[in-house]
Amino acid sequence: MKKIYLDYAATTPVDPRVFSEMTPYFCDNFGNTMSLHSFGQEARMALDKSRGVVADFIGAKPEEIVFTSSATESNNFVLKGIAFANRDRCNHIIISSIEHACIMESANWLESKGFEITRVPVDRHGVVNANDVLKSINKKTILISIMHVNNELGSIQPIAEIGKIAKENNIYFHSDCSQSLGKIPINVNDLNLDMxxxxxxxxxxxxxxxILFIKRGVKIDPLLSGGGQEMGLRSSTSNVALAVGFAKACELFNQEEKEKLVELREYLIDSVLLIPGSRLNSPQSGIPGIINFSFSGVEGEAITIRLDMDGIAVSTGSACSSSKLRASHVLLATGMRPEEAHGSLRVSMGRWTTKEEINYFLESLNKNINQLREISPFKK
Ligand SMILES: Cc1ncc(COP(=O)(O)O)c(C=O)c1O
Structure with a gap:
């Protein structure tokens, strides 16, 4: 059976060029970057070089890049590290209502420890209004954390504008760019980002x-204490192979990929919207790779399972919440009713998506929606 992957927002395959760059750092150049001998020094050089490449990619300085184990760790680090390092002065944090679970849950945890959290709303397209952020600021606000691109809708947030507000009010500004880095050009200075x-x-x-970019001068407590790696901000033996892989992935960014995805997106949206009872949940202005639809009277999970039986991988929402069978907090925040949010499907395309794959997907989607509606107890 054909296998078609349309879940690039959940995770991407490793590019073979990334893989071959990384491989020497498992068995041959395996040294510990803290060791004084040549094995250690070679590993250290590779780590420093990778840090430099990543820093260049986002307009930062090498010493402002901290390698972590995941975006989840970086986001926990920001919220908890900023909150505790600055709690004598301030205790209020602003996030949006559509952040990834790792921001939402970190904020919930901080709230349980006495910090104050404001969750700013979004409009029906999943976009935060910078004015709402401004209105939420109070004398105790220490941090604003708003994601750049939403992982379920692909909506792009007005980050530069929010960053300007944060700067004018002397508040730290962080953005979770997990779904934007490598897809749209990012410069931390243009976006007014501190993290x-x-x-x-x-x-x-x-x-x-x-990675976590931390602008020089930001006061933040580390999550992991120990040997003092990563400029003392994240102890633990450095994973050089993965850092080398991250840097190579940044180097492979190319704008042409986006143009191909823009074409595929238009084709996909036009074709899916021909299905009766379908609706586009993503904004037209979203990033090209993430497209979210709803289909009246059909559960997103049922469609996902049926598509999987035809060899097609899509998702109902974020990979972290899709197994929980809960209506997505992101779609609910856009004002959708829970029953509508349950009918949603996220198609996410990437480097190797082709028009043939989209056609195969459309054929299977049409067939499965018709079949599911046929057997629905709500059939008219
Ligand atoms: C916006 C966003 N933030 C954070 C994460 C978590 O990333 P990681 O798997 O690296 O922890 C994801 C992954 O789904 C994401 O989409």
Whole structure:
């Protein structure tokens, strides 16, 4: 059976060019970057070089890049590290209502420890209004954390504008760029960012590595204490192979990929919207690779399972919440009713998606929606 992967927002395959760059760092150049001998020094050089490549990619300085184990870790690090390092002065944090679970849950946890959290709303397209952020600021606000691109809708947030507000009010600004890095050009200075999170496995790099950009001067407590690696901000023996992979993945970014995806997106949207009772949940202005639809009277999970039986991988929402069979907090935040949110499907395309694959998907989608509606107890 044909296998078609349309879940690139959940994770991407490792690009073979990334894989071959990484391989020497498992068995041959395996040294510990903290060792004084040549094995250690070679590993250290590779780590430093990777840090430099990543820093260049986002307009930062090498010493401002901390390698972590994932975007989840980076996001936990930001919220908890900023909250505790600055709690004598301030205790209020602003996030959006559509953040990834790792921000939402970190914020919930901080709230349980006495911090104050404001969750700003989004419009029906899943976009935060910068004015709502401004209105949420109070004298105790220490951090604003708003994701760049939403993982379920692909909606792009007005990050530069929010960053300007944060700067004018002397508040730290962080953005989870897990779904934007490697897809749209990012410069931390243009976006007025103090901190930025990204993940290797969303950009054709390996799993198990993330980055946190921390602008020089930001006061943050580490999550992991120990040997003092990563400029003392994240102790643990450095995973050089994964850092090398992350850097190579950044180097492979190319704008042409986006153009191909824009064409495929238009074709996909036009074709899916021919299905009666279908609706586009993503904004037209979203990033090209993520498209979210709903189909009236059909559960997203049922469609996902049926498509999988035809060899097609899509998702109902974020990979972290899709197994919980709960209506997505992102779609609910856009004002959708729970029953509508249950009918949603996320198609996410990437580097190797072709028009033939989209055609195969459309054929299977049409067939399965018709069949599911035939057997629905709500059939009219
Ligand atoms: C926006 C966003 N933030 C954070 C994460 C978590 O990434 P990781 O798997 O690297 O922890 C994801 C992954 O789904 C994501 O889409």
């Amino acid at each position: 930025l999170t990204a993940s290797g496995h969303k950009i054709y790099g390996p799993k198990g590595i993330g």
